[in-house]
Amino acid sequence: MSQEQLYDFAVGLLAKRDYASGEIRRQLSKQGDNELVEKVMDKLLSHHYLDDARLAEREISKQIAKLHGVSRIKQELRQKGLDSLVIDQALEDTDVDWFELCLKAKEKKFGDSLAADHTEKAKMVRYLQYRGHSMSAILECIS
Numbered sequence: 001m002s003q004e005q006l007y008d009f010a011v012g013l014l015a016k017r018d019y020a021s022g023e024i025r026r027q028l029s030k031q032g033d034n035e036l037v038e039k040v041m042d043k044l045l046s047h048h049y050l051d052d053a054r055l056a057e058r059e060i061s062k063q064i065a066k067l068h069g070v071s072r073i074k075q076e077l078r079q080k081g082l083d084s085l086v087i088d089q090a091l092e093d094t095d096v097d098w099f100e101l102c103l104k105a106k107e108k109k110f111g112d113s114l115a116a117d118h119t120e121k122a123k124m125v126r127y128l129q130y131r132g133h134s135m136s137a138i139l140e141c142i143s
Helices: 003-016 021-031 034-046 052-065 070-079 084-093 098-110 118-130 135-142
Strands: none
Touching: 003 021, 003 034, 021 034, 052 070, 052 084, 070 084, 098 118, 098 135, 118 135
């Protein structure tokens, strides 16, 4: 595949949805050799078709709307191929009360009541951990 064809392929992918630079690099490396991939990546970045910071902000907003915690958000963004520094910077820039988010997730699933017994408490903890909330927020939330 030539450089122009690889570039057209990448632009076609980006026309459908936003991709992280890591995702696009993986897709392109399936189509061509590394030298061509790097040239195409440079061209995409110079035209501002790829913006990992913008993508991270959008994905964080989406995950917060789903009531996910910090660790789940980081995991989702890493799977998209975003750099750890970009993820950390984007999370710092968000103005979210993580305890309130954990409390909302708990109330949405289990209501306002406190856990009646140990098994119900354990169920709440597992659910909130799966959603990516920190243990300190979880313990404060279910007490």
